[in-house]
Amino acid sequence: MDPALGPPEAMAEKRDELTPMMAQYHDLCARYDDAIVLFQVGDFYETFCGAAERTARLLEIALTSREDSTGEYPMAGIPIDNAESYVETLLEAGYRVAVADQVEEPGESPGVVERAVTRVVTPGTLTEDELLASDDNNFVAAVARGRGSGAKSDDPELALALLDVSTGDFFATSSTSSEAIADEVSRFDPAEAVVGPNAPTDLFAERCMVTPYDATAFDRERAGETVSRYFRNPDALLASDAEIRACGAALAYAEYVRGGEHEGERDTTLEEEAEGGENDTDADDSDRNRLEYITHLTRYDPREYLLLDAVAMRSLELFEPRAVEGREEATLVGVLDETACALGGRTLRDWIRRPLLEPDRIEARLDAVEELTADLQTREPLHDRLRNVYDLERLIGRISRERANARDLRSLRDTLAVVPEIREEIADADCTRLQELHGSLDPLVDVRELIDDAIVSDPPIEITEGDIIAQGYDDGLDELRATARDGKQWIDDLEDGERERTGIDSLKVGYNSVHGYYIEVTNPNLESVPEDYQRRQTLKNSERFVTPELKEREDQIVGAEERADEREYELFCEVRREIAAEVERVQGLADALATLDALVSLATVAAQYDYCRPELLERDERAGLEIDIDGGRHPVVERTQESFVPNDATLTNAQRLAVITGPNMSGKSTYMRQVAQITLLAQVGSFVPARAARLTPADRIFTRVGASDDIAGGRSTFMVEMDELATILREADEHSLVLLDEVGRGTSTADGLAIAQAITEHLHDIVGATALFATHHHPLTELADDLEAAFTLHFEVEQVDGEVVFHHDIAPGAATGSYGVEVATAAGVPADVVERSRELVADAASDGTADDDDVPIDAEATDESTTATASADGGDVPTDIAAELRALDLAHLTPVEALTELDRLKRLLEE
Structure with a gap:
């Protein structure tokens, strides 16, 4: 544990001597010993002792001190009104934050003001809009081991649960393969993970924060109880013992960070419930911690x-550019995302993260995209109206957690106000998917009318200081307002009446929060x-009176x-609870709006950038993939270049392995990626950049x-390459698309x-996979003659006045050379180095070692021979040096590397 966390040692030694407030702080630190406790003192959140020293450094705030009867100790605080930005800094530094608020007003009870942790803020359980990316989910993952299901029920299984605490999105899956779970972790990219006993933590290595959490949360019985509070019959909903453990732990952790009871206290509650639910108070507490907006679990x-x-x-480059300083626009999601609201942005990312396999589901999306692409008069008004849609998923989450204010309710009302208009836009849709969405767009008229009736149109942020409930909503409130209003009118009239009665023209009637209403008279009067x-009250120049x-x-x-x-506060809470009761209806509406927004985005991109509808071919389970692309383009690269050369791609069961050659910068990698991205886009349900x-x-x-x-992991570039290749060779099959670029260049x-x-x-x-293999190993092109389903492609270039010109056109056959020196020239390598490189290439050509074409492709070429080769001076060149000379790829060595190799070989000959 970080020494800045947990109960301060100096305080722990004299706990009984602490002041009541510091004893509170000590106890909260002890209970939340894995977090920095932000302790409310008035308008500030304070930290003390070691935590103060740490937060002062991290947040770059002043480190002060506090002195009481027990001594002096460090103190550092942040203003509550601006706390979120400081909390974000602590999270980025790898800390969890427990927020301890005052839960009673000063003076309500004798003694120190009561404080309690109302929420624990961690990277994976954020709910604050200021700390969340609006266009993507923020998952906390839970991983557990347990028994499998079905025929393999005795096999150990690894389960993964993924919960977005801000939206209520909840997923679960399992596998006997840890590699499969690792792939899902990569796919969803959680911000935080809790890991059960015996479950591997390396799944999250350097990916996210791994949080130690109560191991009993993963117990089968306790996890089952937790899941049962949310969903009926977990055994039918989830596929295995391991999945129930993972889901139960994820829910328990989400409840824990919400605040309230410590998980140790909740252990007792669950044990008592398991024994028959005799402790009704504890059962009620357990229900109180239930997150009402988590209503769906997708297995x-x-x-x-x-x-x-x-x-x-x-x-x-689906979500992140390969370049260190790349922009999101240089990613697949960056070029596809024309969504109008946060709901659609998250859905589009989920579609890209999880492209479909089932043809019927793909075709349903394609039908919708096609109809929207062709109908500009529907697509553009839809996009404009969707701009007015608030983030309903996170909003209903805040409403259910009782953290929404009156402005949030008005935002919900404003969204509901545009739903009828959105429904009308697709009322005459032809395709099934848009018709289904039309039926799912519930305008929640009753909820909208409730907010209109109850909440003023422009409410303040604070919900405890009045002016949020509309006139006419509650008779009792209207009477109280009338009493206050009549009284204030009497006060307004009082000043004129008292001036006339007393003859004091300067007499004033005023009010302050300490002394109330008063009549002020200056000293001369x-x-x-x-x-x-x-x-x-007596002032320097006047006296204040009351009658x-x-x-x-x-x-x-x-x-x-x-x-x-x-x-007003009571009425607001009642309205908020009434809306929270409609959580499933709001979530259903949110899902429909999100889907529609994502479809409109895909259609907008298709229309604007001339994408076409892909045709899905029926799969033959006994054969491989078929890919036939006419005039395909890379969806990202074409946006960043002034011009882009389209290329065809034809891969069939008879010709499924393409060996691609050509110089660097000719377009080999771009071509391979565009084939893969077009395939992926088609399975997303998107139109694709091609004719x-x-x-x-x-x-x-x-x-x-x-x-x-x-x-850091002790692996070189070549070792990483070999690891990735091992995964491909182990897991690929005839229905896989494989891209290989320059395999074997690290040795x-x-x-x-x-x-x-x-x-x-x-x-x-x-394997029988469909593969694109770009290489500078030109002898590989000869394999096309020996392997039945292999063929060669190359990118054409030509030399004009000694300079290489890239045409970026792909053509059948093998490249005639790699043009490494010409590429070096184009890159601006100094002329003297380039000229020396040309000399070396010419020398190598005269010796028959110019490029890989002279290296025998059979395995015997790599074996040592007992023969010798004649040297220039009539002697014998040692066999190992001759083999190294033959193996040198001078055309693709940098000039410095070529000179270094020649110098090394020369020294070997001189030895």
Whole structure:
């Protein structure tokens, strides 16, 4: 545990001697020993002792001190009104934050003001709009081990539960393969994880915060009880013992961070409930902590969707650009996201995260996108109206948690006001999906009318200070307001009457919160003060008085105002609870609006950038994929370039492994990625950037593209490459699309070529996957003659006045060269280095070692031989040096690397 957390040691040693307030702080630190406790003192959240020193450094705030009967200790505080920005900094630094608010007004009871932790803020359980990304979910994950289900019920299973506490989205899945669960973690990218006993924590390595949590929350009995409070019959809803454990723990953790009881106290509650529910108070407490807006749990099988692991998602730049300083616009979601509201943005990201496999579901989305693409008169008004849709999922969550204010209710009302208009726009829709959405757009007229009747149109933020309930909603409130209003009118008339009665023209009637209403008379006029005036306050230049009648009126006014404020708060809470009871209807509306917004976004992009509807081919389970793309374009790259050269792609069961050659910068990687992204977009239900596209839905996309290392994990670039290749060869099948780029470049040319050839043969002969393999190992092109389903493609270039010109057109056959020196020239390598490189290439060509084409493709080429090769001076060149010379890929070494290699070999000859 961080020494800044937990009960301060100095306080723990003399707990009984602490002041009441500091004893409160000590106890809360002890109960929430995994978090920094922000302790409300007036208008500030304070920290003390070691926590104060830590927060002062992290937040760059002043470190002060506090002194009482027990001594002096550090103190640092932040203003409550601006707390969220400071909390965000603490979360980014890796801390959890327990917010301890004053839960009673000063003076309500003797002694110190009572404080309690009202919420625990952690990265995965955020509910504050200021700390959340509006266009994506924020998941906390729970992982548990347990028994499997069905025929394999004795096999240990790993389950993953994912809960977005801000929206109520809740998913669960399981597998006997930890790799499959790791892929799902990558897919959903949780912000935080709680891990059960014996469950692997490395699933989340460097991905998110892993939070230690009460292990008993993962107990089967307790987890089952927790899930049962939310959903009937967990055993029927979830597929395995492990899933119940994971879901129960996720819900328990969400309840814990909400505040209230400590989980240790809740253990007792659950034990008593399990024994027969004898403790009604504890049972009520348990129900009170239930998060009412979590109403749906989606149990899914990862195999129901196109599988994308972390490597593929990163390589295809779905959500994050590969460039360190890249922008979100340079991602697939960046070019597709034309959503009008946060609901649609999150749904679109979920669709990209989980592309579909079932053709009927894909076609249903495509039908909707096609109709919206063709109908500008419907699409644009829909988009404009959807801009007025508030984030209903997070809003109803706040309403259910009793954290919504009156403005939130008006935001809900404003959203409901545009629903009839949105329904009208798609009332005449032809496709089934839009018709279904029309039926799902419940305008919640009763909820809208309730808010219109109860809440003023422009309420204040504070809900305890009045002016939020509309006139005419409650007779009792109207009477109290009338009493206060009549009293104030009497006060307004009092000043004129008293001036006339006393003859004091400067007499004033005023009010302050300490002394109430008063009549103020300046010192020169004190002799004219009537006898019935009673002195209330003496000032430097005047005296303030009160009369018995004024005092009576004051009591009426202030009493009426206070009772009115209290009544308004009661009425507001009643209205909020009444709306919270409609949580499932609001969530159903939110889902329909989100889906419609995502469809409109896809249609907008399709219309604006000339995308076409892909044709889905029926899959033959005994054959591989078929992909036929006419004039395909990379959806991201074409947005960043002034011009883009479209290319065709045809992959069939008869020709399913393409070996692609060509120089760097010619477009090999872009071409491969665009084939994969077009496939993925089609399975999202989107139109695709092409003149035409016909394809079979893929089960999985694998990529091995680009160089990366894992220095912290002790893995070199080559080791990372081999790990990724091992995963592909182990898990790919005939319904997988595989992208390989420059495999085997992290070792010697001979070893790299041997690895590349063996992988190519394995993919072709054993796996049967559809694959695109870009390589500089030109001998691999000869494999097309030996492997039945392999063929070659290349990108054409030409030299004009000594400069290489890239056409970015793909064509059948193999490239004639790699043009490495020409690319170096185009990159601005100094002329003398380029010229020396040309000399070295020419020398290598004369020796027969110019490029990989001269390296034998059979395995014997890598074996040591007992023969010798004649050297220039008539001697013998050692066999190992001759082999190294033959294996050198001089055309693709940098000039410095080429010179270094020549110098090394020369020294070997001189030894």
